Amino acid sequence: MTLEIKNMTKAYGGLRVVDDVSITMEDNDIIGVIGPNGAGKSTLFSLVTGFLDGNSGSVTFQGKELGAASATVRAQAGLVRTFQVPREFSHMTVRENLMAAVPDQLGENLLNTFFRPGQVARQEVESAAKVEETIAFLKLSAVADVPSGSLSGGQKKLLELGRALMTGAKLIMLDEPFAGVNPVLIGELSEKIRELNARGIGFLIIEHDLGALSKLVHKMYVMDRGRLISSGDPAAVLSDPVVREAYIGGGVT
Amino acid sequence: MTGFAELLFSGLMSGLIIGLAGLAVTLVFGIARFSNAATGDTMTLGAYGALVGSAFTGSVILGSLIGLAAGALASVVSYLLVFRPLQGRSPISSLLASIGLAFFIRAIIGLVFGHDQNVFQLDIVRPIKFAGIRIQPNDLKFAAVAISTLAVVFIILHLTPIGRRMRAVADNPLLAKVSGISPRPVMLALWSIAGAVSAIAGIILGMKTVVSPESGWEMLLPAFAAAVLGGIGHPIGAIVGGLLIGVAQELATPFVGFTYKIAVSFIVLLLVLLIRPKGLFGRSEGVR
Numbered sequence: 001m002t003l004e005i006k007n008m009t010k011a012y013g014g015l016r017v018v019d020d021v022s023i024t025m026e027d028n029d030i031i032g033v034i035g036p037n038g039a040g041k042s043t044l045f046s047l048v049t050g051f052l053d054g055n056s057g058s059v060t061f062q063g064k065e066l067g068a069a070s071a072t073v074r075a076q077a078g079l080v081r082t083f084q085v086p087r088e089f090s091h092m093t094v095r096e097n098l099m100a101a102v103p104d105q106l107g108e109n110l111l112n113t114f115f116r117p118g119q120v121a122r123q124e125v126e127s128a129a130k131v132e133e134t135i136a137f138l139k140l141s142a143v144a145d146v147p148s149g150s151l152s153g154g155q156k157k158l159l160e161l162g163r164a165l166m167t168g169a170k171l172i173m174l175d176e177p178f179a180g181v182n183p184v185l186i187g188e189l190s191e192k193i194r195e196l197n198a199r200g201i202g203f204l205i206i207e208h209d210l211g212a213l214s215k216l217v218h219k220m221y222v223m224d225r226g227r228l229i230s231s232g233d234p235a236a237v238l239s240d241p242v243v244r245e246a247y248i249g250g251g252v253t
Numbered sequence: 254m255t256g257f258a259e260l261l262f263s264g265l266m267s268g269l270i271i272g273l274a275g276l277a278v279t280l281v282f283g284i285a286r287f288s289n290a291a292t293g294d295t296m297t298l299g300a301y302g303a304l305v306g307s308a309f310t311g312s313v314i315l316g317s318l319i320g321l322a323a324g325a326l327a328s329v330v331s332y333l334l335v336f337r338p339l340q341g342r343s344p345i346s347s348l349l350a351s352i353g354l355a356f357f358i359r360a361i362i363g364l365v366f367g368h369d370q371n372v373f374q375l376d377i378v379r380p381i382k383f384a385g386i387r388i389q390p391n392d393l394k395f396a397a398v399a400i401s402t403l404a405v406v407f408i409i410l411h412l413t414p415i416g417r418r419m420r421a422v423a424d425n426p427l428l429a430k431v432s433g434i435s436p437r438p439v440m441l442a443l444w445s446i447a448g449a450v451s452a453i454a455g456i457i458l459g460m461k462t463v464v465s466p467e468s469g470w471e472m473l474l475p476a477f478a479a480a481v482l483g484g485i486g487h488p489i490g491a492i493v494g495g496l497l498i499g500v501a502q503e504l505a506t507p508f509v510g511f512t513y514k515i516a517v518s519f520i521v522l523l524l525v526l527l528i529r530p531k532g533l534f535g536r537s538e539g540v541r
Contacts, residue, residue: 072431075433080432097421100417100418100420101432101433102414108415108418108439109441109442110446113415167433
């Protein structure tokens with residue numbers, strides 16, 4: 001089992017934003033999390049990736065209970081997220097963004113930079129080759145040396161995916177990857193996700209574009225007002241009256 | 254005209270020192286996100302380290318390397334003991350702590366070395382004449398050291414893995430966290446570089462003038478002014494800001510006198526904050 005979220009709860013005062021949510025993911029799953037705005041999906045992501053501390057509940061990743069591990073430690077363990085509004089190191093180029101995320105670099109230590117320059121340089125060459133592969137895979141070659149702040153919304157989403165890949169992520173949590181992305185790129189992005197999944201990377205995806213999502217995921221969870229109200233096969237979930245009720249006719253297509 | 258050219262040259266020389274100090278301020282601001290008021294006293298510490306080192310080794314160059322190491326070490330230790338525990342709190346806590354640290358360093362230096370002025374034993378060389386301007390050969394060496402220091406810092410920032418990570422943290426600290434970039438090596442690198450750069454600025458200043466426990470502290474205002482003028486968090490901006498302030502100070506000397514030239518920094522700082530708070534280079538939130 002890759003990821004086990006157990007009885008996760010987060011409350012602000014009396015308001016339970018995430019209420020007793022449990023989700024399990026096998027290796028190589030692509031799982032969708034849907035629900036109306038304010039259902040607590042992004043908060044759940046923050047709890048799982050260590051941005052927020054939950055009031056109760058636990059997260060186990062690849063057999064290890066994460067406890068109070070920091071966001072950095074979780075990312076290093078292979079649990080990496082993206083953001084609803086894409087984030088990037090905006091003053092650095094696409095290539096630099098990806099290079100920065102390569103894990104276990106000897107050269108991340110200043111002393112090594114001075115005293116083991118040969119080894120650091122050799123590792124740089126290896127990292128650069130991996131980055132080149134990722135750039136080619138995501139078709140970002142044309143903008144590789146452009147400051148990432150000036151990319152289009154869709155390109156920034158690709159870059160986020162690329163950065164997650166460079167960290168060596170085993171499970172990538174995507175927060176609304178299709179929002180604000182044109183239909184052609186949505187198709188391409190879905191294709192990339194499938195390809196990566198075939199290489200053994202799991203995905204947990206929050207998305208409002210239920211059409212695109214249901215074609216992609218193996219299983220869907222539905223949240224409403226902090227609680228899980230339904231889960232299962234995408235087709236079954238989308239025809240579940242409880243789910244339709246939660247959306248009150250809006251959004252389910 | 255010659256007088257003007259000589260003032261200009263001497264302004265560029267002080268500008269390099271101010272620029273180095275401003276660079277240290279701006280790096281810390283960009284990555285650790287507060288204004289480090291102990292920058293000036295780290296300069297002083299570097300200068301005293303170099304004095305002691307020179308006396309021990311008999312070589313000004315070896316002594317200066319010792320001073321540089323002392324500055325870097327003091328800076329890393331102050332991070333570990335003072336600024337790291339304050340991480341995650343308001344930048345005001347770190348700023349106030351840095352003011353306290355500044356007094357502490359100055360007091361220790363005063364206690365150990367006394368308050369007399371010290372000078373480096375440099376060979377006295379005849380000034381050379383170039384296009385009618387008298388130039389001290391030592392000034393050329395200082396300029397070469399300052400420029401090499403800047404080159405090394407920029408090479409680290411832009412061409413090495415640790416530099417890339419420093420810029421990433423400056424650019425978007427939250428994203429750096431989720432990208433698995435550990436803050437610790439980045440902070441250690443930042444503080445060693447800031448300390449070493451401050452020490453070099455202090456050593457050059459000491460060699461050009463005298464070394465006293467207050468000499469670095471008096472450079473703090475110009476250093477802040479340079480960082481703010483260049484756009485705080487912007488390394489190249491700090492250098493350009495430093496050069497402009499150095500030149501402005503020297504050119505103002507015939508009018509306001511030697512004693513008051515420091516006021517130029519204050520006026521620059523005030524005007525920039527009032528008119529263009531983001532400084533010359535515009536973007537106000539990190540190291541690029």
